[in-house]
Amino acid sequence: MDTEAVNNARHGLRLLLVTLLLTSIGFFIYYVYRQALPKPLPGIPCDEVAAKKVLGSLPSMFSHWKQHGVVMPWLTGHNLKHNPPLVQFFGAPFAQPTVILSDFQESQDILLRRGKECDRADRTLQSFEGMIPHHHLAMRTNGPRFKGNKELVRYLMSPKFLHEASAVQIYEKSLALIDLWSLKVKTSGGKPFPARQDIFDAALDMVSGAAFGFKDDLSITKRQLNHFLSNGVKFKEHENGSVDFHGFLFFGYIVAGHETTSSSLSWALKFIADHQTEQDKLRQALWEAFPDAAAEKRVPNVKITTTHVPYLDGIIDECMRLETSQTKITVGSWSVDDMHLFKPERWLKTGDSGELVYDS
Secondary structure, three states: OHHHHHHHHHHHHHHHHHHHHHHHHHHHHHHHHHHHOOOOOOOOOOOOOHHHOOOOOHHHHHHHHHHHOOOHHHHHHHHHHHOOOEEEEOOOOOOOOEEEEOOHHHHHHHHHHOOOOOOOOHHHHHHHHOOOOOOHHHOOOOOOOHHHHHHHHHHHHOHHHHHHHHHHHHHHHHHHHHHHHHHHHHHOOOOOOOOHHHHHHHHHHHHHHHHHOOOHHHOHHHHHHHHHHHOOOOOOOOOOOOOOOOOHHHHHHHHHHHHHHHHHHHHHHHHHHHOHHHHHHHHHHHHHHOHHHHHOOOOOOHHHHOOOOHHHHHHHHHHHHHOOOOOOOOOOOOOOOOOOOOOHHHHEEEOOOOOEEEOO
């Protein structure tokens, strides 16, 4: 009888322990589930359905990426869907929400004047730490290494370097790009052709040329042109070979300069193509600034970097104002009545002698 009671007690204890264990596991799983759920920031619009899923906005983003190959339009659509200039989405389990600010003047204020409050995000740092851990792109601005590291590359944006090193490479690579496009226009019978990859490659040629002094034999655009000529009208994408970049400073220069340059050129090309009236004014301003080149029907020489063309400056600033991917630009404020217009004249004023003067 005593033995049976002991066995019953042991059996009951086992059941209790198993019950407690299963309950603990259940509570733990529920706790992990709750922790993995998105935690929306109060007062900021978001996708209510995504806020109740562990993966948050990832399924929708992945679906868009799988269908279109890019994610950025999804972010734009997310803002348009909720309409306010400040929205949030959930990019990963256990992670804080990502806030998207689409108000230009507020973004400008944060980037230019509130850097200490809104430093580089962890996600940005993680993107560069693996490739260039000792470049200032992978550092917070208040870090002990940032200031000294940035001093090492400060001269790359100096007028002397831009005029003597960058301008020469940009000029040469631009001529190669023009030759390539001229040939494509002829062989396509005047029909439109994709230009994005050409700009991307040309920008890489420009930045790489300024950094390493690459000649035409390493130019992607020049190779494309030669390949196009050697194969008649048949054109296929040229894949750039791997390059062993020596030193984090050079690599950082390439990483930082290439994407921003190609994006800015792409947006500028789009805006100028969309606004034919302003394009005609720009062409006339360039003819007047370079009368010898216009008369001889040739491309201006590299002195274009030191020639003052106010309307060209206005065009550039207007493209930068409207460019959604631009990260840091210096501008003033404008009337809300015409902010949606492409209007280079907003950057110009009439001088004392009646000529247009760049005013920014």
